[in-house]
Amino acid sequence: MFSFLSEHDPESLTSSSVKELLGRPTGYYDYEENPAYFVGSSSVESEYGKGYLLAFLAEKTSGKIVAVKIVPEPK
DSSP: OHHHHHHSOGGGOBHHHHHHHHOSOSEEESEEEEEEEEESOTTOEETTEESEEEEEEEOTTTOBEEEEEEESOOO
8 A cells, every 4th residue: 555655646646547557446435536445454444344445535527636545544
């Protein structure tokens, strides 16, 4: 998760380019425009499921990524 974020500036990506780089999302965060992926250990849990939820928040009209959210926040 951190290696991807260190290699790719999320704000230079779009929702489509995230899907091209990471493949089909394992979920979405709030809206279909926000692709999300479960990553990391299954011993970590949140209200979304097992593993960290790595969500890419996109503008609805342009698809441009404006933020990244990790749930739960890593310590």
